Structures are given as structure tokens and as C-alpha cells.
Amino acid sequence: MENAESILEKLTKYKLYDKLDKNDYNTSDCEYCRLVNSILTKHKGASELCCRFAKNLIRLPTILNKESNSNERCRYFNFWINYSISKIISTYDTGTYNINQILTRFLQVHNLIKSQNKHNNCEFEYNRENDLKLWNEWKDLYDYIRNYDGIKDIINSDGNLCKLYSDYFTYITNVYQEYKNKCCYNNVYSLCPYSLNFKEWCNMDKIYTKFPCSENKATVATFQEHNTDLSMKGTHEDVMLHSTSASTLEHNNLASGDATTNNTDIYSKLGISLSFFGLLSTFLYLYNFxxxxxxxxxxxxxxxxxxxxxxxxxxxxxxxxxxxxxxxxxxxxxxx
Missing domain, CATH: 1.20.5 (Single alpha-helices involved in coiled-coils or other helix-helix interfaces)
Structure with missing residues (x-):
């Protein structure tokens, strides 16, 4: 959802997806994808995504080291890969059969890594009954839950984001109700991934409570989040600004040095003249008054x-x- 991205993009927990998006894979990571590339190369970016998929699965605890909970890391991984695949196929007129072909190729890569016990106990959840649209809705719900406190703070600091929040909130409550119908009331485990413990959110009715915020509130220059990433960034920028100002001041002082020297004689003569006229004025005043x-x-x-x-x-x-x-x-x- 577009409104969701605008609200979430500055929040630290949401930015963990950026770590999974990095193209810092190596040849050995891509080797796991060699046998499935005949299918993946038909879709631009799919082969590179497979290399990232292998890299992230093998080194997941290191890549998401700011998240200590292994179950949360695996949730991030599954939401990330399904969302990434949906972005690739969105540029093609791809039928359900071809989408499942792509998904099963990633499942093959996962099983190969798992066979070597390098998957960090994280399963790639694939179910042909679940389409990518449903996965993306679950991702939106998960992101709202994970960034709950951060969303509350940031919409209170920015009137523009407050305007976007109303539609975002309506969308999330609808998704949550659908999630409860499928994963909480009917216990359809075939749709709701058991290994990711989806039932954990069944009693989270606080999602139905809308945060108060003011649409007329001016945007705050810096947003102080509960986490430290943004404040660290702000500190770094302040240091850089201070260094730049100091450097500029030093340059200006050096540049004006010659001009100051050249004007010294003029200032000296002017000072003597002013002193003379000052004495003369004093004498005339004393003489006359x-x-x-x-x-x-x-x-x-x-x-x-x-x-x-x-x-x-x-x-x-x-x-x-x-x-x-x-x-x-x-x-x-x-x-x-």
C-alpha cells in the first residue's frame, strides 16, 4: 500500500527489509540457483533475486543481527521474498501456473540449502493455495504490528502523514478482520503458515483503535523514534555540518589574511589622525566652555x-x- 510506505519508510524496524535487499552476494550463493536459472532467467531480476535469497537464508542471523528473535527473522525473510517475487512478476502478464513455477524454483533452492543444514531453522513457506496478493496483505498487517508504536509517534509529528494514516488505518483493519476469519476462527492452517505462528495476532484487538493525530500540525524537522538509528544519523549529520562550517571559516580567514596586512598602514594613519582631532576637539571645548x-x-x-x-x-x-x-x-x- 502506497500510504503505508510513506509512513513506514523512516522507521527502524521497517528498514530491516533494506538489509535483505542488498546485492552483496557472492558466487557461492548463486551456485545454489544454477539448476533453476533456466526458468528464472525468463523474468528480469529473478536470477539476481535467487542469489539474494540464498545469501539471506544462509546468513540470516548475521544480516538481521538487530533482531534477536529467530522467529521474527524468519517472518521478515518470508514476507520479503514473497513481496520481492510479486514485484518482479507484476511487470509480466503471468498466469497462476507460471507464478507457481517461479515459487517452486525458490522452494528447490531452499531445500538444497536445508539439506546442508544451512537454513538457520527458517522454512520458506510455500502453499499453492496462497496467492502473492494474500502474502502482501499479511506483510502489511505484520509491518503495522511491528511498527505500532513508531507509527503512533510519527503521525503525531507530521500533519501530512496524519492525513495518509486515515486510509492506511481503514485498510489495516479490513486486512486484520480477513486474517482473523482465515487464521483464528476457522483454523485453516493450510492457508496460515503454522511455522510462522500466525495465530499469535488473533487477540490483538488494539489494532482496531485508531491513533489520534492532527492534520494541521507542521512537519517536524527531525523525528525521534524509540530506536536509536535515526538519532545516530542526525548526530552524524550535525558533526558533518559543524566540520564543514569550521573548514569554510578557516578558508575565509586565510583568504582575508593578505587583505588585512595591506590595510594595516591605512588603519594606523587613520588612527593617528583621529587621535589628533580628538585632542584638538577636547582643547577647543576646554578653551571655550x-x-x-x-x-x-x-x-x-x-x-x-x-x-x-x-x-x-x-x-x-x-x-x-x-x-x-x-x-x-x-x-x-x-x-x-
């Missing part, structure tokens, strides 16, 4: 008066000396 100015003016005026008096005395003395010289000249002239 304080007693300091009055004292300066009185002393300068007094000095000026004294200087003028001295000049007058000197002029008078010079005049008297000139008169004396004239008198002496006249006396000398008369004597002659």
Missing part, C-alpha cells in the same frame, strides 16, 4: 599687555637716546 579657557585667555592677555608696555618703554628709551645724540651733536658743533 570651561575655566581653563578663561585662565588661558587672561594669562595671554596679561602677557600681551606686558609685551606692549615693554615695547613702549623701549620706544621711549630709543627716542630719548636720539634726543641725547642730537644734543651732543649740537654741543660739539657749537664748540667747533
Amino acid at each position: 570651561t575655566s581653563f579657557g578663561t585662565w588661558i585667555r587672561s594669562n595671554i592677555l596679561k602677557k600681551k599687555i606686558n609685551v606692549n608696555l615693554d615695547d613702549d618703554r623701549q620706544n621711549g628709551m630709543a627716542h630719548e637716546l636720539n634726543n641725547d645724540d642730537e644734543k651732543l651733536y649740537n654741543v660739539a658743533y657749537n664748540i667747533i
